[in-house]
Amino acid sequence: MLKKATVFNCNNCGYESLKWLGKCPACGGFNSFSEEAKELKKKGGGEYRGFDAGFKTGPLKDVETGRKQRISTGISEADRVFGGGIVKGSLALLGGEPGAGKSTMALAISENVAKSGRKVIYISGEESPGQIKMRADRTGAGSPSLFVASETCVERIAEEIEREKPSLVVVDSIQTVYKDSIDALAGSVSQIKESCAHLMYAAKKTGVPVIIIGHVTKDGSIAGPKMLEHMVDVVLYFESEQINNFKVLRAVKNRFGSTNEIGVFEMGASGITEVASPSKILLDGIKEQKAGSGIVTVMEGTRPLMLEIQALTARRNFGNPQRTVTGVDYNRFLIILAVLEKKMGLSLENQDVFVNVAGGIRIFETGSDLGLAAAVYSGFRNSPVSTKTVYIGELGLDGEVRPVHFMDLRIAEAERMGFERAVIPARSKTGETRIKLERISSIEELKKIIITD
Numbered sequence: 001m002l003k004k005a006t007v008f009n010c011n012n013c014g015y016e017s018l019k020w021l022g023k024c025p026a027c028g029g030f031n032s033f034s035e036e037a038k039e040l041k042k043k044g045g046g047e048y049r050g051f052d053a054g055f056k057t058g059p060l061k062d063v064e065t066g067r068k069q070r071i072s073t074g075i076s077e078a079d080r081v082f083g084g085g086i087v088k089g090s091l092a093l094l095g096g097e098p099g100a101g102k103s104t105m106a107l108a109i110s111e112n113v114a115k116s117g118r119k120v121i122y123i124s125g126e127e128s129p130g131q132i133k134m135r136a137d138r139t140g141a142g143s144p145s146l147f148v149a150s151e152t153c154v155e156r157i158a159e160e161i162e163r164e165k166p167s168l169v170v171v172d173s174i175q176t177v178y179k180d181s182i183d184a185l186a187g188s189v190s191q192i193k194e195s196c197a198h199l200m201y202a203a204k205k206t207g208v209p210v211i212i213i214g215h216v217t218k219d220g221s222i223a224g225p226k227m228l229e230h231m232v233d234v235v236l237y238f239e240s241e242q243i244n245n246f247k248v249l250r251a252v253k254n255r256f257g258s259t260n261e262i263g264v265f266e267m268g269a270s271g272i273t274e275v276a277s278p279s280k281i282l283l284d285g286i287k288e289q290k291a292g293s294g295i296v297t298v299m300e301g302t303r304p305l306m307l308e309i310q311a312l313t314a315r316r317n318f319g320n321p322q323r324t325v326t327g328v329d330y331n332r333f334l335i336i337l338a339v340l341e342k343k344m345g346l347s348l349e350n351q352d353v354f355v356n357v358a359g360g361i362r363i364f365e366t367g368s369d370l371g372l373a374a375a376v377y378s379g380f381r382n383s384p385v386s387t388k389t390v391y392i393g394e395l396g397l398d399g400e401v402r403p404v405h406f407m408d409l410r411i412a413e414a415e416r417m418g419f420e421r422a423v424i425p426a427r428s429k430t431g432e433t434r435i436k437l438e439r440i441s442s443i444e445e446l447k448k449i450i451i452t453d
């Protein structure tokens with residue numbers, strides 16, 4: 001008697017196990033396994049044969065890269081995150097939590113491409129054409145060459161791609177499609193993986209770029225798109241951590257461009273709009289003089305972003321002093337406090353210290369060290385600093401102020417934002433600028449910049 005084989009797959013990462021596991025050994029997720037029928041693979045992946053019109057070797061120098069074949073999304077923030085537009089024949093994954101704006105974004109891109117008469121097919125297993133039409137009416141999409149379909153069978157989607165050879169295809173979402181030849185439910189790990197592989201195959205074979213949308217849930221209750229990251233060309237996520245009320249689209253993988261690029265958007269009833277100058281909004285309405293403040297320029301990919309770091313110190317008469325930070329690395333913060341105590345003579349041992357990055361942003365780099373130090377110092381001394389001064393530099397344990405990369409870009413952003421002065425490392429090389437540069441080599445020199453009593 002033939003027993004039907006089943007396996008257990010992790011919903012987070014796709015790890016496969018023969019028995020149920022409470023904790024995934026690959027990604028550490030709890031209760032993330034679900035049982036699925038084991039796919040019996042055909043030998044040698046027969047169905048994907050003829051991928052490139054037969055097996056043939058050729059000189060590498062003659063291979064055409066198609067590198068410049070990019071399609072603009074019509075949204076410059078999105079183009080940058082894609083690495084300069086969508087590459088033909090690429091498969092991109094657009095992930096995010098429900099309500100993040102994936103469908104809205106994909107529809108906006110579809111409309112922009114279709115506007116010039118190119119055919120775009122938006123396939124949705126999530127919404128009916130009527131619902132898509134409602135969103136389209138709301139956001140102003142409706143070019144004659146924008147086609148919609150509610151289809152969930154990937155074989156049929158792939159056939160349509162081959163037949164129509166549109167300029168762009170969107171599949172919303174990968175969790176709703178299924179491959180007929182796989183004996184598993186739509187949304188299961190094996191369906192998601194196999195459907196993705198099939199769409200990849202269709203994209204590469206036809207040169208049609210495909211964007212697949214994938215839902216991410218915090219609790220991992222549905223199989224997520226994480227397991228697809230290694231298969232697809234581009235992975236973009238809408239971040240749940242937002243800058244103010246903005247939606248941040250971040251590239252976490254890009255075979256055709258840099259990662260760590262972000263695009264900043266605002267979501268409203270009329271759809272998605274790009275925020276070209278987040279620095280301006282982040283620094284909007286800030287007072288000219290402020291104690292406990294340090295303005296910094298951090299890099300998000302190739303884009304400089306100006307932020308305010310705020311610090312508050314408060315005397316504590318008994319008990320252990322608290323250190324509370326949001327938006328900056330805790331260990332980095334402790335190092336900077338130690339340097340301030342040692343080199344600037346700040347006695348913080350009986351002080352609670354709170355640090356916050358305005359706008360709810362997280363800083364992942366060291367170029368903001370100097371600004372953090374300035375914020376704590378001016379906060380502790382209760383000495384207002386000018387918010388027209390930006391602080392850029394990394395701190396060493398010996399109190400040295402060290403150069404950071406992209407100095408010119410950071411200074412240029414400050415200049416663009418109307419800053420008058422930049423405190424930078426003495427050793428940094430800089431180009432032309434109208435901003436007054438204060439070069440310091442050691443943290444002690446902050447004293448003469450933040451004038452006290």
Ligand SMILES: Nc1ncnc2c1ncn2[C@@H]1O[C@H](COP(=O)(O)OP(=O)(O)O)[C@@H](O)[C@H]1O
Binds near residue numbers: 103268
């Ligand atoms: N009818 C509506 N009117 C105004 N805003 C809406 C409407 N429907 C959706 N939105 C906004 O658009 C956002 C993104 O929705 P959507 O693109 O459907 O997200 P996703 O596809 O990622 O689940 C929602 O969080 C909501 O703020």
Ligand SMILES: [Mg+2]
Binds near residue numbers: 126172
């Ligand atoms: Mg959606």
Ligand SMILES: [Zn+2]
Binds near residue numbers: 010026
């Ligand atoms: Zn896992």
